[in-house]
Amino acid sequence: xxxxxxxxxxxxxxxxxxxxxxxxxxLNEELPNSKALFFDEYDLEGPENVIDWMNRGSNxxxxxxxxxxKDLEELLRESLDYIVLDFxxxxxxxxxxxxxxxxxxxxxxxxxxLARRTIRDFQDSSTENIVEAMKHYNSHGRQAxxxxxxxxxxxxxxxxxxxxxxxxxxxxxxxxxSRNLSRQN
Numbered sequence: 001x002x003x004x005x006x007x008x009x010x011x012x013x014x015x016x017x018x019x020x021x022x023x024x025x026x027l028n029e030e031l032p033n034s035k036a037l038f039f040d041e042y043d044l045e046g047p048e049n050v051i052d053w054m055n056r057g058s059n060x061x062x063x064x065x066x067x068x069x070k071d072l073e074e075l076l077r078e079s080l081d082y083i084v085l086d087f088x089x090x091x092x093x094x095x096x097x098x099x100x101x102x103x104x105x106x107x108x109x110x111x112x113x114l115a116r117r118t119i120r121d122f123q124d125s126s127t128e129n130i131v132e133a134m135k136h137y138n139s140h141g142r143q144a145x146x147x148x149x150x151x152x153x154x155x156x157x158x159x160x161x162x163x164x165x166x167x168x169x170x171x172x173x174x175x176x177x178s179r180n181l182s183r184q185n
Contacts, residue, residue, distance in 0.1 A: 006076055007034075007075065007076060007078070007080040007081055007082055007083045008081065008082050008083070008101045008102065008177065008181065009072070009076070009082075009083045009085065009099050009100050009101050009102070010027070010082060010083070010084050010085065010100075010101065010102045010103075010104065010173070010177060011085045011087045011089075011090055011091075011096075011100045011102070011103045011104065012024050012027070012084065012085060012086055012087065012104050012106065012173075013087060013088050013089065013090040013103065013104065013105050013106070013148070013152050013153075013156065014088070014105060014106035014107075014108055014113075014148070014162060015108060015110070015113050015144075015145045015148045015149070016113065016117050016144075016145070017108070017112075017113035017114060017115075017116040017117030017118075017120065018106045018107075018108035018113045018116075018162050019106050019108055019116070019162050019166065019169065020039075020086045020087075020088070020106060021038060021040070021086050022166050023106060023166060023169050023170060023173070024036050024038065024084045024085070024086040026166050026167065026169075026170040027082075027084045027170050027173060027174070028084050030170055030174065031081065031082040031084065031174065032081055032082075033079075033080050033081040033082065034080060034081060034082035034083065034084055035075055035078070035080055035082075035083055035084075036083070036084045036085070036086065037068060037071055037072060037075070037083065037084075037085050037086065037087070038086040039068065039085070039086050039087050039088060040086070042067050042068050043067070044063060044064060044065060044067065044068065045063070045064040046062060046063040046064065047062050047063075050144055051140050051143060051144070054143060054144065054147050058147060058151060060089055060092045060093040060094075061093070061094060063089070063093060065089075065093055065095045065096060066095070068087075068096075069095045069096060069099075072085070072096065072099055073099075076099065085100070088148065088152065089152065090103045090105065090152045090155050090156055091103055091155045092151065092152060092155060102157050102158070102176075102177050102180055102181075103155065103156045103157050103158075104156055104157065104158045104159075104160060104173050104176075105152060105153045105156035105158070105159045105160070106160055106162040106169065107149075107153060107159050107160065107161055107162050108162025108163065109162070109163055110142070110145055112162065112163055113145065113162070114137060118130065118133065118134075121133070157176075157180065158172075158173065158176045158177075158180075160172050160173060
């Protein structure tokens with residue numbers, strides 16, 4: 001009996017504003033027979049206070065990823081070539097670790113990520129709201145960004161410069177996934 005070929009699962013991680021969603025959308029367009037899952041589309045149970053969670057050691061098991069895992073398992077049964085995950089945890093969560101074949105970290109400079117996030121999230125906000133968001137970034141948010149750089153980035157199979165164009169980032173990811181897969185075969 002012929003074994004069914006499972007799709008290659010590519011996890012894309014980065015800090016908030018680092019380009020995950022945009023790069024996943026581009027990869028989903030370019031990779032043949034692929035589908036994408038986006039972390040932000042899920043209402044996941046996790047720590048109430050992310051800063052407290054980080055101060056306690058960032059135990060990724062505290063996040064209940066059951067909804068995204070369920071959808072990933074369904075896609076793994078489909079006749080796909082690739083599944084691309086917009087997924088900030090990379091290999092760090094036990095519920096998803098074994099399903100991921102290749103993890104990418106988009107290493108976007110903090111100033112660029114903050115500018116992108118501010119444009120994205122506060123485009124129609126008042127100056128006061130933007131100032132409050134910048135105060136929060138200075139007091140707490142930057143710590144969360146650095147957590148990603150210290151824990152998620154080192155676990156990635158490939159690190160790509162997030163200040164490049166989306167097309168260049170996607171091209172480099174496809175090239176590295178192909179190279180990695182050819183080594184495994």
